[in-house]
Amino acid sequence: MTPGSEADLRDIVAVAVLAEEPLAIEGTGSKRGLGRPVQAARTLSLAGMSGVTLYEPEELVLSAKAGTPIAEIEALLDAHDQRLEFEPMDYGPLHGLEPWQGTLGGVVACNLSGPRRLKQGAARDHILGVRAVSGRAEIFKSGGRVVKNVTGYDLSKGLTGSYGTLAVMSEITVKVLPKSETEATLVLRGLSDEEAAGAMAAAMGSPAEVSGAAHLPAYVAARVADAALGEASATLIRIEGFGPSVEARAAHLGKALERVAALERLEPEASRRVWRDVRDVRPFVDGTQKPVWRLSVTPTKGHAVVMSLRMQAAIDAFYDWQGGLVWLRMEAGEPEDGLVRETLRRFGGGHATLVRASESVRAATAVFQPQEPALAGLSKRLKAQFDPKGVLNPGRMG
Structure with a gap:
């Protein structure tokens, strides 16, 4: 209709x-x-x-x-x-x-x-x-x-x-x-996930007014922007604004970061292409229904969560939001939801949302992070006030 x-x-x-x-x-x-x-x-x-x-x-x-x-x-x-x-x-x-x-x-x-x-x-x-x-x-x-x-x-x-x-x-x-008049992205090459977490935190804590901070391990970086980043891991720091301001902030931050790793710079068009692919999870656009999770975690713990999961399951991962957003693809084809949620719990909590899987898997899995009893009760009462007969998208959220 x-x-x-x-x-x-x-x-x-x-x-x-x-x-x-x-x-x-x-x-x-x-x-x-x-x-x-x-x-x-x-x-x-x-x-x-x-x-x-x-x-x-x-x-x-x-x-x-x-x-x-x-x-x-x-x-x-x-x-x-x-x-x-x-x-x-x-x-x-x-x-x-x-x-x-x-x-x-x-x-x-x-x-x-x-x-x-x-x-x-x-x-x-x-x-x-x-x-x-x-x-x-x-x-x-x-x-x-x-x-x-x-x-x-x-x-x-x-x-x-x-x-x-x-x-x-x-x-x-x-x-x-x-819109910003221009943008530039500084690219640190070859950092491990843990090293990248430290570099992103330093960039976010600087006066450079960073508008994007992401880390792509080597096997992920090669799948972004038609392989424009090459095969080494890439830690991305984006700066936006007026031309002279971007130049000054990029130069200042670049001097600090070049001591950490080899540094490259993407100009506006290349920068936009890379961030568009990061935004749309292009590294995991593969024509399959391998389960993909979206994890929201404490930025400084994202790399540790991924390392723990790697010890127990075959996964592919990359990071956005300074490491606070982790995208996971489960390579074996199973969602492993119990493992994912228990790992988050052990590292202080967070939210895990299953954003891609077959219909049968989504029907049998808690797609969204289970709510605490008090919050679940509030959600139920809110649903009853707005949709007492349950006619709008029943079951979609659990």
């Missing part, structure tokens, strides 16, 4: 509520492989609700219908030298689909972000307001078109990351920001 308006959307949800008939909610389906399989007889697609409804470059605000392709929004912003600062990733290729198919609603529903998150936050931090239809078939709105809103429940942030299980968003307003 493809509604063309908010009223159509409300009517479809109302019929589903009356019939107690579950709906699978999606935009173009590019993130269908995220979360547990949804058990629903019908699919509600927001693809027909597309288009930018407001764009005021001077006010740094944009509103668009939920089914609007992210590629269309980014092209519009680029023409005005602006961008989505949270750098949303594209999950399509990882799941065997064509790139650039994601929608604004999908990005917000999954709270996606890219390498710039460690400096600018995730999608949740850039949402100003939403319009949506709840599982009660009621239209509601939250927030507005300005950064400051009155106090109260911030439903916009509550819906961000809910994977369409609380409400179906119809329109979303986001904050946009000017």
Whole structure:
């Protein structure tokens, strides 16, 4: 079912509520492989609700219908030298689909972000307001078109990351920001995972205002940007801003880092290609369904978590967010979820999300990090308030 308006959307949800008939909610389906399989007889697609409804470059605000392709929004912003600062990733290729198919609603529903998150936050931090239809078939709105809103429940942030299980968003307003005039990436070659963790921490703690810090072991670096990085391990430090500022900061940081390892520099176009591939997990885009995990850990412990896992299972891994985001591919084809979660627990905790696996594996695995009892109870009560009949994406989050 493809509604063309908010009223159509409300009517479809109302019929589903009356019939107690579950709906699978999606935009173009590019993130269908995220979360547990949804058990629903019908699919509600927001693809027909597309288009930018407001764009005021001077006010740094944009509103668009939920089914609007992210590629269309980014092209519009680029023409005005602006961008989505949270750098949303594209999950399509990882799941065997064509790139650039994601929608604004999908990005917000999954709270996606890219390498710039460690400096600018995730999608949740850039949402100003939403319009949506709840599982009660009621239209509601939250927030507005300005950064400051009155106090109260911030439903916009509550819906961000809910994977369409609380409400179906119809329109979303986001904050946009000017693009950087230029960027450069410093590349340290040949560091071990542990050495890279120290180098990234030093870079993040410097006055250089780093906007990206990632480490690609040798076997991963060769799969980025058409092998432009070569086969040695690559520790990436990105600096963005005005031209003279980037030059000064890169030179200052480069002098400090060249004592650590051999240093190279990527200019703007090459830098953008590399970070795009890191953002979209291109090293693991292999045409298979080998399980891929997304681990959120303490940045200084990421390398230790990976080393411990390597001692017990065949894995491939690389790091983003200064080591706080670890991407794992399980080479034997089994998710090893017990091993992954127990390893996180032993190293002080974290979150593990299974972001790629076959449908049968996802149906039998706790895809998202299990919640503590108190938080699980709160989530259950929130679901009951927004979707008492359980018609929106049932089972997707567990």
